[in-house]
Amino acid sequence: MVLKSVQFDDVYFSAEDGLAETHHVFLKGNDLPARWQGAGEGKARFVVAETGFGTGLNFLATWKLFEETAEAGQALDFISFEKFPLSVAEIGEALLPWMDEFEGRVEAMLALYPLRVPGFHRLVLSERVTLTLVFDDVNEAMAQVERKVDCWFLDGFKPASNPGMWSEAVFVQMARLSKKGARFATFTSAGFVKRGLREVGFDVRKVPGFGSKWAMLVGVKE
Ligand SMILES: C[S@@+](CC[C@H](N)C(=O)[O-])C[C@H]1O[C@@H](n2cnc3c(N)ncnc32)[C@H](O)[C@@H]1O
Known part of the structure; x- marks a missing residue:
């Protein structure tokens, strides 16, 4: 049984295989690790x-892939917005299937997991990897960020049950914060998400989704 939100009637990650979904949708969808090659450029x-930290599964998979493939001297800054933070116990239980896979990273992340109070919480996980957890509504919190972004993981619960997380305000902030050529990937192929991201300047494409989902969206900020 995978962790499910009663409030939003959606799961935190695929019941088929959460980690495989992360690799397909967010890592491959953002052309990682190829996109972070080139420390000199x-x-x-x-x-x-990321919109929606949840259990941290996407972060952990990104952290591991980065350490396996990035060039020496490169650093990863991962910023994730979360309005309803899970507890350490809830995250620990949800990630049980991948404890070995992540080779101590789950324990390291949970050892530094902050109190669940609103605000920006910075976790320095290694010399190269920093996680900034923003415990707040993404609609308000994004406007306070001043860091230019290379790629976006849009992982709120499904747009039909959580439309507030896929708002014009979020798309406008994404455009403001994106570096030239920034990418995004998301599991959804909802029409209003596609149109909203196009309106703020992303070139949006539909590509095959994970498992039984026939389509998802990826794009580049021109
Ligand atoms: C599908 S889950 C994210 C899964 C996560 N990326 C992972 O790796 O486990 C969606 C998350 O979005 C959060 N969320 C929902 N509405 C939000 C909002 N308005 N602002 C910020 N986070 C929100 C939920 O609490 C939930 O943790």
């Missing part, structure tokens, strides 16, 4: 921003 610090 303005990529000494690679910035990922």
Whole structure:
């Protein structure tokens, strides 16, 4: 049984295989690790921003892939917005299937997991990897960020049950914060998400989704 939100009637990750979904939708969808290659071309610090931290599964998979593939001296800044933070116990239980896979990273992340109070919480996980957890509504919190982003993971609950997380305010902030050529990937192929991201300047494409989902969206900020 995977963790499910009663409030939003959606799961935190795929019941088929959460980690495989992360790799397909967010990592492959953002052309990682290829996109962070090239430390000498303005990529000494690679910035990922995510809407919906949840259990941290996407972050952990990104952290591991980065340490396996990035060039020496490159750093990863991962910023994630979360309005309803889970507890350490809830996250620990949800991630049980991947404890071995993440080789101590779950324990390291949970050892530094902050109190569940609103605000920006910075977790320095290694010399190269920093996680900034923003415990607040993404609609308000994004406007306070001043970090230019290389790629976006849009992982709110499904747009039909959580439309507030896929708002014009979020898309406008994404455009403001995106570096030239920034990418995004999301599991959804909802029409209003596609149109909203096009309106703020993303070139949006539909590609095959994970498992039984026939389509998802990826794009580049021109
Ligand atoms: C599908 S889950 C994210 C899964 C997560 N990326 C992971 O790796 O486990 C969606 C998350 O969005 C959060 N959320 C819902 N509405 C939000 C909002 N308005 N602002 C910020 N976070 C929100 C939920 O609490 C939930 O943790």
